[in-house]
Amino acid sequence: MADTVMLIGFMGAGKTTVGQQLAQATNQKFLDLDDEFVKETGSSINDFMNANGESGFRKMETKILENRLASPGVISTGGGIIESDTNRQVIKDSGATVIFLQADFATILQRLSSDTDRPLLRQLSMKELTDRWEFRQPLYNEVANAVIMTNGKSPNKIVHELTNMLSLEDDSLVSLRSEIDSLDRQILKLISERVNVVKEVAAVKKLNGISVVQPNRMDQIRQELKEEFQTDPNISDELIDDLVSLLTQTAINKEQDIVK
Ligand SMILES: Nc1ncnc2c1ncn2[C@@H]1O[C@H](COP(=O)(O)OP(=O)(O)O)[C@@H](O)[C@H]1O
Ligand SMILES: O=C(O)C1=C[C@@H](OP(=O)(O)O)[C@@H](O)[C@H](O)C1
Numbered sequence: 001m002a003d004t005v006m007l008i009g010f011m012g013a014g015k016t017t018v019g020q021q022l023a024q025a026t027n028q029k030f031l032d033l034d035d036e037f038v039k040e041t042g043s044s045i046n047d048f049m050n051a052n053g054e055s056g057f058r059k060m061e062t063k064i065l066e067n068r069l070a071s072p073g074v075i076s077t078g079g080g081i082i083e084s085d086t087n088r089q090v091i092k093d094s095g096a097t098v099i100f101l102q103a104d105f106a107t108i109l110q111r112l113s114s115d116t117d118r119p120l121l122r123q124l125s126m127k128e129l130t131d132r133w134e135f136r137q138p139l140y141n142e143v144a145n146a147v148i149m150t151n152g153k154s155p156n157k158i159v160h161e162l163t164n165m166l167s168l169e170d171d172s173l174v175s176l177r178s179e180i181d182s183l184d185r186q187i188l189k190l191i192s193e194r195v196n197v198v199k200e201v202a203a204v205k206k207l208n209g210i211s212v213v214q215p216n217r218m219d220q221i222r223q224e225l226k227e228e229f230q231t232d233p234n235i236s237d238e239l240i241d242d243l244v245s246l247l248t249q250t251a252i253n254k255e256q257d258i259v260k
């Protein structure tokens with residue numbers, strides 16, 4: 001395992017949560033630069049930013065990064081650490097293994113919906129926050145050695161991926177698999193949402209005495225999807241046939257349970 005593993009990513013990506021658990025799982029020291037900030041300044045981040053503005057916060061954040069970077073173990077950073085050119089250079093020069101914890105913007109907003117500790121969340125408008133998100137993405141990528149997609153994954157699962165990745169030679173395969181794992185979870189969540197709608201359909205059919213299986217409807221679904229996706233080289237007619245069969249069979253089973 002590398003001497004220092006540094007977690008970067010936007011607010012709410014899970015740097016603090018995952019960093020703590022990764023350090024525990026691998027028996028290493030854990031440092032969170034936001035906690036170090038509070039220790040060093042004797043002030044909460046909210047109070048410090050209120051008094052000194054974001055630029056004052058950034059200057060102190062750079063000092064703390066430079067002081068703590070040599071610490072072996074897991075270091076979780078604050079989401080804005082990569083905004084400064086100096087910080088990015090310091091991070092690149094440090095030799096730490098830098099992991100970008102990625103999550104989509106909607107997931108971030110959901111995770112932070114009841115947060116009160118992050119001043120920027122309150123100070124910035126939604127447009128400014130979105131702009132900040134977009135501005136930072138290439139900067140995270142610039143310093144990262146590997147990316148872990150966190151959408152739909154528990155911190156435990158992410159720690160597991162990280163421990164695998166950190167003992168592997170080829171990070172690129174792990175990053176790509178991480179993306180696939182995240183997409184698989186999103187697909188399953190969508191299927192679960194589809195089943196919820198199917199249950200409502202079953203209730204309507206039951207009320208009106210309509211039979212569960214409607215062969216025309218299945219053919220229509222297949223036909224429409226094939227037309228819509230005919231120019232997508234990744235989606236073959238066979239894939240559509242297989243997927244629709246799977247989805248409709250799942251739906252029929254569920255509806256039959258409800259209608260009987
Ligand atoms: N993988 C995850 N899945 C769901 N919720 C998460 C995940 N990682 C973190 N969270 C939650 O999101 C919020 C922000 O996490 P935190 O670790 O503080 O993020 P960061 O340090 O990147 O800002 C916390 O409430 C935490 O419990
Ligand atoms: O994104 C940012 O600019 C910030 C993220 C926070 O850390 P987390 O990323 O751990 O929330 C904290 O450093 C401060 O509120 C500013």
Ligand SMILES: [Mg+2]
Nearest residue numbers: 015016034077
């Ligand atoms: Mg944090």
